[in-house]
Amino acid sequence: MDRNTFTGLFLIMIVLAGSFYFFKPSEAEMKSIQEKHRTDSLEKTGVVAPTPAATIAPIPVVDSAALKGPFGGNISGTVQTSLLENEKLKLTFSNKGGKILSVQVKGHNTYNGKPVILFDGDQNKFGLNLNIGGKMVNTNDLYFTATQNAGSISMRANYAADKYIEYVYDLKPNSSQVGLNMNLNGLNQIIQNNTITLNWEATLLEQEKSSKKEQEHAAPYYKYVDKNPDHLGVAKDVKEDLKEGKIQWFSFKQQFFSAALIPKDAFEKGDLEVKVLTEPGKIKWYGANMSMPFNQLASQSYGMTFYFGTNKFDTLKEQGFELEKQVDMGYWPLKYINRFIVLPVFKFLESFGWNYGLIILLLTIMLKVAMSPLTYKSYLSMAKMRILKPEMDEIKAKVGEDNPTLLQQEYLKLYKQVGVNPLGGCLPMLLQLPFVMAFFFFFPNLFELRGESFLWMKDLSTYDDFIKFGFNIPLIGDHLSLMCVLMTISTLIYTYFNNQISGATGQMKYIGYIMPIIFLGVLNSYPSGLNYYYFLANMLTFAQQFLIKTMVDDEKIHRTLQENKTKPAEEKKKSRFSAKLEDYMRQQQQTAAQQKKNK
Template sequence: MDKNTFTGLFLIMIVLAGSFYFFKPSEAEMKKERERISIDSASKAGVKHAPAALAENAPAPQLDSAALKGPFGTSISGTATTSVLENEALKLTFTNKGGKIKAVEVKGEKTYLDKPVVLFDGDENIFGLTLNVGGKLVKTNDLYFTATKTANAMVMRANYSADKYIEFVYDLQPKSHNVGFNINLKGMNQVIQRDSISLDWETVLLQQEKSLKNEQQYSAPYYKYADKNPDHLSIAKDETENLSKAKIEWIAFKQHFFSAVLIPADPFNKVNLAVRILTEPGHVKGYAAKVNLPFNQLDAQNYKMKFYFGTNQFKVLKAQGQEIEKLVEMGYWPLKYINRFVVLPVFNFLESFGWNYGLIILVLTIALKVVLSPLTYKSYISMAKMRILKPEMDEIKAKVGEDNATLLQQEYLKLYKQVGVNPLGGCLPMLLQLPIVMAFFFFFPNLFELRGQSFLWMHDLSTYDDFIKFGFTIPFIGDHLSLMCVLMTISTLIYTYFNNQVSGATGQMKYIGYIMPVVFLGVLNSYPAGLNYYYFLANMLTFGQQFLIKSMVNDEKIHNILKENKKKPEEQKKKSKFQTRLDDYMRQQQQVKTQEKKNK
């Protein structure tokens, strides 16, 4: 580089440095420009705050006087603060950001980690209106409200202007699980466009129970159409549904043992409901509801609703009305009727004595077995008859041979007819008892009363008792072994062995019964200890009943009765419906064979 070039570059640098120093903007000008950028950013985001103001407790960006006098000027930015409203049943934490309930604690209840039960908390809970104001969407969830607290109420207000505002009024009465909720849009009919607005509610369920997998299995968003039974979205997968077939009386974000229900004074016309399966630790599912609210631009609008926050206890939900108690799954038809009108009333009656729930289940099982004892007796007698007839059936089998199955069956049917035995007599009473056995399969896992109740070594009858923890997962079994489930399996094997002795089962039939208990060990290992305890008791009581019946029944006497029946003339034998059908069947078979011979 020569001397002239260097001198020229040096003089240019001096000129540039001087211009930056003498012509830089003043501090006041720089402040004004920062404020303009902040307001522009908020406007472009749809009345959302600038990035620095999104965090909780972030300092509010400074706005100039013109912005503060504009639409929602005082609500565009602010500092997030919280306040609490509580009674004997609930503790509600409100935030002025969005004017919403930030967290709900159900008092008197604990999680599996012995912490307070909080239905939802934090920024994952979104609640508010979406409005079309001046062609732009405004979400109240992003506005800063002014909070006014009284003894039983919390009033949240966001001012659009001096005489126009959005107001959320929450009311919590003593000892109540209900929270009144009113939306007042004072003067907003003059600025809101279109004939509807939307109420958006999103939340993430927090884990409350020991088994996250089981909690997900019993959690789903529910809804009820007018004049129809409540229904729910998928339990096992993500799903979105547009509810618009009829008026919607309520929507519920149901968890296993707790629920948040939104109940409008006037049914909703249209709701979009969604559920997501979450994989994050401690998160059960994600729910979202978008409610379409009609809007009249000719008058101020008010919407009255209420929340229910609390347990899924059947009698508590039933007191809410509108069939909200059907959030408690009682099983399919006819199981739900057995549970609701038979099992539940008996359980509630026994509960009134103040007994331990382990004792209540014991007494409930005994009462059930006493009521079903006639069926058990009939089943035992039928199986005893079949066992006594087995030598004669073996003789027929040896005479006819196993190759001609049709003829063999016909000979068996003749024998049954002669001695007056119904071969299905041992199965039918068992089948009649099966719905009750299956009803308990739905009853105990959904019974809130068992939650947190201990009995013997079982700390919580509403979940599994992990007596042995593996520290790793075994296929089909899981990461633990439930002692009550093991005892239930052993009792089932004992019952199967004794039942085979009564029925005289041989061959493959003798061993098939031993397979199911092993299958149940894997299936029921993660089910509530209360359910396995019931099945264990039912097996042992049935075993005791059959042992008692065996001591009372004389096989030789039964055999003599069968012989006497065999000697009676056909016209003196009283035919059962089953025997009549057997006669018809045999007659049809004979006609078919006769026709086949003629055709040949």
């Protein structure tokens, strides 16, 4: 090769290299070209090309063997989202899995003023597990073709021209329910086994002020056919197999919102799982796997209904299937007190449109008036015991403390002579206790108080952090609730006056002062509405006792007790307690005599 030829070839190489460098497509143009090639390929397989507004996911690397397998044309694609919304819900759908990607409950905000989003993101899964040719296919991993109409959206993944999976979602106006029909067309003899599995996983997001309390009230619920709803534990990670019968529905419940799935035909069996999350902004992870029958002889269709909305008792009751029993009304008999007494009265007062602080006040007054006969009997019994105390002290000084059995016998003789029931002051209080405890469950689960303010309390459904420490104090937390402090002070004052009435001494006198301090630590993070009720109950009790005190004459009671001593035994009306008292005294005397004989 001569010099001229070599020089010419060298110059040509330089020109070619320069042209490649200066005229190569930009990075954006390269992406556009790649996208066009990929789109053309996807259109041939039946997958809709993305719109400019679509969310474009990274192009996955697909094994060529997978492309030839079941739903090979649907294992790769571009993520696209669609919307359905009405007055109550805003639903975001993804063609990846053909699922509901996000749920917003309209008309409600989180404690920080943001929209209430029950779940959102790719970590949420929904689909069918299908055995096709010995290979498990999860439809959550397939790319569906979306077709949207007014109020409904269809998601389809093609196995062949006349063989496909189709999800049809339907949202009616002003409804919290979303209909779902899952159609498996022409897949009989292709799907193996006589059952298929529905898988739903969701990470529930934080909505309330106290994530700790929200976690305590969040749990997966489920209901067997012809049985009461039940739930998994709330304090730790739990997985439970549901094998005791067909499953009518299950729900991913938070404190004040729920996402429930109700099949037209009950699930054959299944399992539920819950994991407590520690990531900021997240409450719990829920997972469900439900078994459904599959007929190999024909195409299959499964009808279902989602409920996305509030845990308001009446709203859940409107859905049917006892969904309202997700609202924790307490244990027996507390739940019956709350459901059939407290809640109807609360709803009646609510119908007047008053502020909820006023409603709680009126509810407390009505309860105290209804319980006033028991309060009166309790006060009267404690007054009798207080009046008898000097005589009991004389007996104690005479008998001494070395013989407690004999001392108790002498006390019982005195009670019998004057006609006093020593438990008379306790029994009325015990009868009132279920109502006091019922409110402990009622207010923390009452949706109506959510976001409602009264006085300085911005939200009656959570604590009022009147003082913020910025650090945690053992048993107290990082704040101090003013209403809880007022409740504690009123309880201490109530204890003081109660000791004056009953004449309590010794350890019993001081135990009453310890309990309110303990409750300060326990109730400091509970709803301000609950502490407000307990505060009002104490104040109204003060008023009741003041009125009763003006009606009760201690000197008259003392005369009556002394007169009872002089009455013949046959004139005294023997109560059931008196009969038991006599039997007890007789047994004690026989025991003492036997012990003396043995000595």
